Amino acid sequence: MIRLEQVSFRYANSDALRLRDVNLEIPEGELALVIGPTGSGKSTLLGCINNLVPQFTGGVRSGRVLLDGIDTTSLLPRELATTVGYVGQDPLAGFVTDVVEEELAYSMEQLGFSPSEMRRRVEETLDLLGIADLRGRPLRNLSGGQQQRVAIGSVLASSPRILVLDEPSSALDPVAAEDVLALVSRLVRDLGTTVVIAEHRMERVIEFADSVLRVDAGGSVTHGPTREVLAGSPIRPPLVELGVRQRWDPLPLTIREGRRHAAEARRGWVEQPPTLPAPPGAGPVTLAAERIVVRYPQVVAVAGVDVTLRRGEVTALMGRNGSGKSTLLWALHGAGRRDAGTVRGAEAGQVALVPQTASDLLYLASVAAECANADAEAELAPGSTLEVLQQLVPGIDPQSHPRDLSEGQKLAVVLAAELSRRPGVILLDEPTRGLDYSAKQALNGILTQLAEQGHSIVVATHDVELVATTCHRVVVMAEGEVVSDGPTRDVLPGSALLATQVAKVTNPVPLLTVEEFLDALH
Ligand SMILES: Nc1ncnc2c1ncn2[C@@H]1O[C@H](COP(=O)(O)OP(=O)(O)OP(=O)(O)O)[C@@H](O)[C@H]1O
Ligand SMILES: Nc1ncnc2c1ncn2[C@@H]1O[C@H](COP(=O)(O)OP(=O)(O)OP(=O)(O)O)[C@@H](O)[C@H]1O
Incomplete structure (x- = not known):
C-alpha cells in the first residue's frame, strides 16, 4: 500500500540529510507507529507520504514514494487528498474554516460529497469524537484537546484509505486518547484503512501497532515488528523499559503481559509492603x-x-x-x-x-x-x-x-x-x-x-x-x-x-x- 524506495531528503537551507536511503513498505490495513528522538525527522517522514515534503516545505527529495504502486508525484493534489488524510502537529495551523461544523464538512465539500452524505457524516463524527456540544463553537476558542479532536474528526469524516497522524494524542486527556486510538484501530480492522502514527507517548499506541518505524538522528529508518524494534531502541515506554531491565522474555507490550511477569514480585509486596519515599515537606x-x-x-x-x-x-x-x-x-x-x-x-x-x-x-x-x-x-x-x-x-x-x-x-x-x-x-x-x-x-x-x-x-x-x-x-x-x-x-x-x-x-x-x-x- 505505502512503499518508500530509496527516499532521501534534505531541507533547502540545510546540509544535513533528514532522511537517508529509506526503504519500507506498510501493507494495506496495518497500523505503523513512528518513533524517534525529538527533531529526528518523524514529521518529515510523514510529510513524504502525502507529498507535503517537498511540495510545501521545499527541499530536495530523491527516491520514490508509491501508494498502491502509483508514484505520488504523478497523482493530482485532489487524488492525493482523497487517498491520504493528514493531521499535523499543530491543529490550529491546519484549520481552514472558523467553526467546528464547517471544519468537519470542509474536506468532504472539496471532495464532492453530496449534501445529505455530508450531513450524515458530520453528525456521526461529532458523536464518535464526543464533540457534539461544540458544533457551533469558533475553533479559535476551543481548548487544545478540543481542537485536536476536531482536527482528527475532520479527516476521519471523509474516510480516506490512508490516515497519517502526527502526534494525535499529545493534547488529549487519557480517556480521549484511548477513545480516539480505539476508533482509529477499528478503522484499521473493519475497513482496512492503512494508518501511520508518529507519537512520543508510545505507551498509548503500542498495543494497536502492527509494526514500528524508528527514525534515527542520522535520518535512517528501521522498520520491523514492535517487540524487535523496541528491544533495540534507546527510546521506549516505561513498561518496555522495565521489561528490558528485568530481562523479561517475551518483552511485555501490554499491561496484562506486564502483570504476568510481575506476579511474584507483586505477591511479595502485598505481604510485605515496600518502603516508599516520602514527599518532601511543603514550604511557605x-x-x-x-x-x-x-x-x-x-x-x-x-x-x-x-x-x-x-x-x-x-x-x-x-x-x-x-x-x-x-x-x-x-x-x-x-x-x-x-x-x-x-x-x-x-x-x-x-x-x-x-x-x-x-x-x-x-x-x-x-x-x-x-x-x-x-x-x-x-x-x-x-x-x-x-x-x-x-x-x-x-x-x-x-x-x-x-x-x-x-x-x-x-x-x-x-x-x-x-x-x-x-x-x-x-x-x-x-x-x-x-x-x-x-x-x-x-x-x-x-x-x-x-x-x-x-x-x-x-x-x-x-x-x-x-x-x-x-x-x-x-x-x-x-x-x-x-x-x-x-x-x-x-x-x-x-x-x-x-x-x-x-x-x-x-x-x-x-x-x-x-x-x-x-x-x-x-
Ligand atoms: N523547514 C525546515 N528547514 C530546515 N530544517 C528543518 C525544517 N523543518 C525541520 N527541520 C529540521 O529537520 C529535523 C527533523 O524535523 P521533524 O519536524 O521531522 O522532526 P520530528 O522528529 O518530527 O520532531 P518532533 O519530535 O519534535 O516532532 C529537525 O532537526 C529540524 O530542525
Ligand atoms: N477564549 C475563549 N472563549 C470561549 N471559550 C473558551 C475560551 N477559551 C477557552 N474556552 C472554553 O473554556 C473551557 C476550558 O478551556 P481550557 O483551555 O481552560 O481547558 P483545558 O482544561 O486547558 O483543556 P485541554 O486539556 O484540552 O487543554 C473549554 O470548554 C473551552 O472551550
Missing part, C-alpha cells in the same frame, strides 16, 4: 488564589477555584479536555481573564507562564538570538539560556531559524528561555508535546532542581508518566472545579485513568515508576 505559601471565576459567553471555564502554591513544590494540574486548566493558569498568571476572586503573593514579573502554543513566542531570526535575548532580558550571564536548552534537547544548531525547528525543538527553546530566568512561580501548560523520553527526563531534572531551590511549579498536563516522576502533588479539575487535590502517590495509583504503566502492573501496590519498582525489589 508563595501564591494563594481564592474563589477564582472565569466566564466565557458559552461556558464557565473556572467556577470558583481555591488553590495554594508552596515553595519547593511541583504541582500537576490534571483533568479532562476543556476542564479549565489553561484558563486557570492564565488567571493565576495575571495576564488572563478573571471575573472574580483574588490571587495573592505573586509579585509582578515573578510568575512565568509557558503557554500551550509556545512557538508563537519565537520571533527572532535564530535560536542563538532568542537565547541571547532571554539572557539580556533577565540580566543573565551570556550563554545561560543556551546551556539550559542544550540540557533539554541537545543537538539544535544555534544558527537555525526557529521556524525551521521541529515542534519539540521549538517548545524546548521557549522552555529554556523561561526556566533560565528562574522566576519564583513557574506555570507550564502541557510542556511535553513533541518531547522524547530523554528530553522529558531532562525536564524532570531541571524542574526538580528548581523546586529544591525554592521555586513553586505548576504543570498542566495529561502526561501521567511525567507527573509520576516530577510532581509532588496532583490537583484534578472537572468542569471548572477542583475535584481532588493530594499527594501524587495518593491520587494516581487509585485512578483507572491516571495510573502510570508501572502502577497498573503493580496494583494494588502503589509504585509509580520503573525506578521505584527496581528499588522496591531490594
Whole structure:
C-alpha cells in the first residue's frame, strides 16, 4: 500500500540529510507507529507520504514514494487528498474554516460529497469524537484537546484509505486518547484503512501497532515488528523499559503481559509492603488564589477555584479536555481573564507562564538570538539560556531559524528561555508535546532542581508518566472545579485513568515508576 524506495531528503537551507536511503513498505490495513528522538525527522517522514515534503516545505527529495504502486508525484493534489488524510502537529495551523461544523464538512465539500452524505457524516463524527456540544463553537476558542479532536474528526469524516497522524494524542486527556486510538484501530480492522502514527507517548499506541518505524538522528529508518524494534531502541515506554531491565522474555507490550511477569514480585509486596519515599515537606505559601471565576459567553471555564502554591513544590494540574486548566493558569498568571476572586503573593514579573502554543513566542531570526535575548532580558550571564536548552534537547544548531525547528525543538527553546530566568512561580501548560523520553527526563531534572531551590511549579498536563516522576502533588479539575487535590502517590495509583504503566502492573501496590519498582525489589 505505502512503499518508500530509496527516499532521501534534505531541507533547502540545510546540509544535513533528514532522511537517508529509506526503504519500507506498510501493507494495506496495518497500523505503523513512528518513533524517534525529538527533531529526528518523524514529521518529515510523514510529510513524504502525502507529498507535503517537498511540495510545501521545499527541499530536495530523491527516491520514490508509491501508494498502491502509483508514484505520488504523478497523482493530482485532489487524488492525493482523497487517498491520504493528514493531521499535523499543530491543529490550529491546519484549520481552514472558523467553526467546528464547517471544519468537519470542509474536506468532504472539496471532495464532492453530496449534501445529505455530508450531513450524515458530520453528525456521526461529532458523536464518535464526543464533540457534539461544540458544533457551533469558533475553533479559535476551543481548548487544545478540543481542537485536536476536531482536527482528527475532520479527516476521519471523509474516510480516506490512508490516515497519517502526527502526534494525535499529545493534547488529549487519557480517556480521549484511548477513545480516539480505539476508533482509529477499528478503522484499521473493519475497513482496512492503512494508518501511520508518529507519537512520543508510545505507551498509548503500542498495543494497536502492527509494526514500528524508528527514525534515527542520522535520518535512517528501521522498520520491523514492535517487540524487535523496541528491544533495540534507546527510546521506549516505561513498561518496555522495565521489561528490558528485568530481562523479561517475551518483552511485555501490554499491561496484562506486564502483570504476568510481575506476579511474584507483586505477591511479595502485598505481604510485605515496600518502603516508599516520602514527599518532601511543603514550604511557605508563595501564591494563594481564592474563589477564582472565569466566564466565557458559552461556558464557565473556572467556577470558583481555591488553590495554594508552596515553595519547593511541583504541582500537576490534571483533568479532562476543556476542564479549565489553561484558563486557570492564565488567571493565576495575571495576564488572563478573571471575573472574580483574588490571587495573592505573586509579585509582578515573578510568575512565568509557558503557554500551550509556545512557538508563537519565537520571533527572532535564530535560536542563538532568542537565547541571547532571554539572557539580556533577565540580566543573565551570556550563554545561560543556551546551556539550559542544550540540557533539554541537545543537538539544535544555534544558527537555525526557529521556524525551521521541529515542534519539540521549538517548545524546548521557549522552555529554556523561561526556566533560565528562574522566576519564583513557574506555570507550564502541557510542556511535553513533541518531547522524547530523554528530553522529558531532562525536564524532570531541571524542574526538580528548581523546586529544591525554592521555586513553586505548576504543570498542566495529561502526561501521567511525567507527573509520576516530577510532581509532588496532583490537583484534578472537572468542569471548572477542583475535584481532588493530594499527594501524587495518593491520587494516581487509585485512578483507572491516571495510573502510570508501572502502577497498573503493580496494583494494588502503589509504585509509580520503573525506578521505584527496581528499588522496591531490594
Ligand atoms: N523547514 C525546515 N528547514 C530546515 N530544517 C528543518 C525544517 N523543518 C525541520 N527541520 C529540521 O529537520 C529535523 C527533523 O524535523 P521533524 O519536524 O521531522 O522532526 P520530528 O522528529 O518530527 O520532531 P518532533 O519530535 O519534535 O516532532 C529537525 O532537526 C529540524 O530542525
Ligand atoms: N477564549 C475563549 N472563549 C470561549 N471559550 C473558551 C475560551 N477559551 C477557552 N474556552 C472554553 O473554556 C473551557 C476550558 O478551556 P481550557 O483551555 O481552560 O481547558 P483545558 O482544561 O486547558 O483543556 P485541554 O486539556 O484540552 O487543554 C473549554 O470548554 C473551552 O472551550
